[in-house]
Amino acid sequence: MANETANEVLAAWETSSQYWNKHQALIESMFAPLSRALIEDAHIVSGQTVLDVGGGSGEPSLTIAAIVGESGCVTYTDPAAGMVRAARAEAARRGLTNISFHQCPAEQLPFADNSFDAAVSRLSVMFFPDVLAGQREMLRVVKPGGYISFLVWAAREVNPFFKVVTEVLDRFVPADAEDEDAALREAGAADVRERELAFTIEAPITVERFWELRTEMSDTFRKKLAKLVPDQVAAIKYTVQKAVGSYFKAGGMNFPAKVLVVTGRKLAD
């Protein structure tokens, strides 16, 4: 990815951070199964030091902080200043003292070699401008024998949470999970494996709130909608809300979803 494009991606995340902050609680609960999967696959337990790369509005750092406890610690990183601010404020609000915050991209982690028991990344690897460089960095800072686990969306077809709005708005770039899997091997990790995780994106929200969430969280959608006149936006909104209707029942939203969890290990010396 050219530098200019990388800067554009980062600028988009900077703008997005206010919305990820606004919807923090909902994002945390919708994607809680994903943090649990990373904790399981990276073998994270009490007392460990764990690195989170691209932590966004705080996950999985906030959840992992409770697992590692006071005898362990979490190092949260994200290149977008607004994301770091949001995550730090949420940790302070919860009185968490075992997380430190760093504004940096995956490709330039300001940590010594062999610093962490494990490194994780939730839904961020696809945004690294150089996936291989980012994964090499994660491997470098993990201790020999330590795990690296990251998680990306599976194909758009099995993720109606994304697919439906995208099809109506007609633009989305799906993650290419195979590449990221291969990159972890190429970066030098051992025992690389990938598993598909099916889960349900559920929350007690209305279809109106879903529209707000999806269109605000995505830079692409925000930009696209900003170019349209109110009548066009209203027509798109109506079409989307009709198309997702079957995923909303009296109790709220229920989307079947799939992600890929990729895990490897740093070779022991």
Ligand SMILES: C[S@@+](CC[C@H](N)C(=O)[O-])C[C@H]1O[C@@H](n2cnc3c(N)ncnc32)[C@H](O)[C@@H]1O
């Ligand atoms: C989809 S969000 C995921 C945030 C969070 N991990 C979660 O699951 O809720 C993607 C995150 O990747 C971050 N990101 C973008 N470029 C990155 C890079 N080069 N290195 C690390 N993170 C990056 C963005 O700032 C954003 O916070």
